Amino acid sequence: MIRDFLICAVMGTMVFYSVESFASFRVCNGTKNLIGVAIGHPSSQGGWMTQGWWQIPGNSCETLLKGALDSRYYYLYAEGVLHGEHWIGNVQMCVGQDEFKIMGINDCYARGYLKVGFTEYDTGQYENWTVQLTNPRKKDKDAIDAESS
Template structure:
């Protein structure tokens, strides 16, 4: 089922105000980028990062409540990663000030410029600083007090 169909089914609107929060931490033993969903809702996750060829955004990973997924395997190639996530069950989203390209179905998009003219959506992503660790786990949570900056 496409993201847009899942969003319609759950009643989520991508423009809904965010009511969800973030906590991030280093992973001592693994060399992967992982996402843990500590909420009671199903979430969809897109990420952005800069690799040797430039900017790339990828999505969607669907993560069950209280579950973790590996988004990128191996030693992290960048210090900064960017995340946009939507709550399929309760509505809302995790967003940020960094604008990158997305689409409603599974995607890998090269470049972050001219999203609309290239047929993509523009979405806000929040920044995750991994501190140049080899691996990192991002925890999506709905606990107040750990919110990423929002415009």
């Protein structure tokens, strides 16, 4: 009887830790090309924070945030490193040209940062979330080309 209890206790502990270790916000790059990814999320100090760049090779995944997700909304921006693809959205946030961690999403240019459109992801009540980035639609690429002309 004690043996059965110990086996159940060990198995329960293993399940608890394995579920916790998988809790995360992940991004998978479904293209053949290297992409740079930035994420926006609530800061533990209040307000919003953006951080990047994660370099994700083609056909691979990267964990951006480890642990159970404690917010409902997360924001993502990505761009192709070599070919200039963009995955953009309507929520304007700050990014740096090099590796960055930026507190706040206002006055990007005045603080020496760029402002780009992040895509919103509603994770609901899930502790895990994975975003699959595939080749951007031609319409999105044309919109970027028109903005940069």
